[in-house]
Amino acid sequence: MSRPARAPRRGLAGWIDVRLGGVGLFGGFLNRSVPDETGLPHTLGSATLFLLVVQVVTGLILAMNYSPAPEHAFDSITFIMSQVVFGPVLRGLHHWGSSALVILAGLHMLRTFVWGSYKAPRELTWMAGVGLLLIVMGFAFTGYLLPWTQRSYWATVVGTKIVGTVPVIGGWLLQLVRGEADVGPVTLARFNAIHVLLLPALLVPLVIFHLYLVYRHGIAPAPGNEATVAKNKRFYPEQLAEDLGVSLFILLVLFALTAWQGVPTEVRADPASTTYVPRPEWYFLFYFQLLKYFEGPIWEPVGVVVLPVAAILLLFLVPLLDRRPERRPAKRPFAMAVAAGTVVLVGGLTYYGAVQVPPGTRLAPPGSPQALLDQGHQVFVANHCDSCHVVAGHGYTVGPELTHVASRLSADRLAAQIRSPEKVNPNTNMPAFDKISDDDLKALVAYLLTLK
């Protein structure tokens, strides 16, 4: 049997098609029919893909202006935020995009699970998806360290330390992850290379594989609709227009978060700090919280090794473990219970992880002198005082060093200097910080008075 003759394409598409043969495949991907019921729930996958593209292109510009060395990483982020055109926008999109990506990938997976779309013949699509989820989590974990802030440094110290509690090979694993005994320059370079080279190299082929399988098997009809499915809806342009509409909505949310929330200001990493309470980013909080319930030499390894490995393996093997063709949620009470249980468990652990203050935390009670000093330090950081003043070796020497400022200046003089520097010294270069509230000014002065 010979293939039915096809009219040769004309123009550029024809030229390429004759040589590459790719237009047919690509055109086939776009010009296909999907089940009539394909709609909003199916936009989650394409929205995830769109977010990946946003992360890649914004990350490209960030990488061009970033230095993966402890001495320079934090300053290069400040450079991005103050000197790079569109720098704050791109960093904001990348920051909020990472959270959105985790959420959307999770929702996409949940939708696939509830609809039973992982069942034959789409097992490999699901497995590739689990692989992509792990890659996204890998991006989230390695990217977190890069700004080299207190938060990112200590979250990584704790995050990697978890690996170190694995019995027998823990010490070896810890060194493997960190690249050296402590989180330091080698770790930062290692995480950077994984984040910008290794993971993207794994991501791209796996995304293509995932998409190829989606194309090969088509979009699954609604559960229970397999026999009578009508495919009148066109993927291009109908479904794709919906996909892009949802992507646009998500992008606008990211822009809004960037405009109104920005990227939280953080202090430069201080490995010598003894008071900082390490907390992971919210998407790892459930695991962080879970580990609190596993104590002692027997249970700790269970929480650290057995549970995560088992969970990932289970997730991966879902389509092989559940091979009944039945896809209707109502007929799959056990699967639905497992899904609901997982959602409640992860959600609950995240919630408790967020609200529970870890034991041993020396968080100053509101109104206490220490709380005032903490607030003052925050004001110092938020107003970028270190852009002109050195404190204990950190900052720039545009203005006078402040390491021992309290030995030179009184509280009143400090307050006046900050609010209206030109009244104290008409020749000063210092801008007036007259937008700082009275409350913040009091806290800032209290903090500065500790620098003796």
Added chain:
Amino acid sequence: MSAQRGQAAAVDRRTFFSRMFWTLSAILGALVGLPVIGAFLSPAFKPVEKAAWVAIGPVTAFGPEPTLAHHVHPAREGWVNATAEMQVWVERDAQGAYRVFDNHCTHLGCPYHWEASLQRFVCPCHGGQFDATGKVLAGPPPRPLDRYENKVENGTLYMGALVRGGA
């Protein structure tokens, strides 16, 4: 008749979604592409920063005979704040005006020196020679020595922006 109308409706629907697809593509592309491409191209349009005045030393240290002045020069490049040792040749002319020369030959950038016996700047690499005002006297250099703007304030000599030799 109704079948025809149905077909027409399907075509209308398809046209509508096509337009929506391309409109949305353009909006998404612009929203993401504008900041990304803008950030990528922006260094090309960044105005060159005017060099700050940096103190070289007290004017009393420099006479009519060219002197090699050492000073610590603050430099900010990107996110790196570095201070580097810097050397410039300083010469005072008969009118009392100062000249501050970059210490690299305008031929291929070798550091040159003042040869007191010849009363010339001599570059050891390819034999370039300049007089005390920076003018080329011999050898391959294509233009006079590069200078820095300078000013005197409160008895201190300052250097500013680089001026290409001959400019």
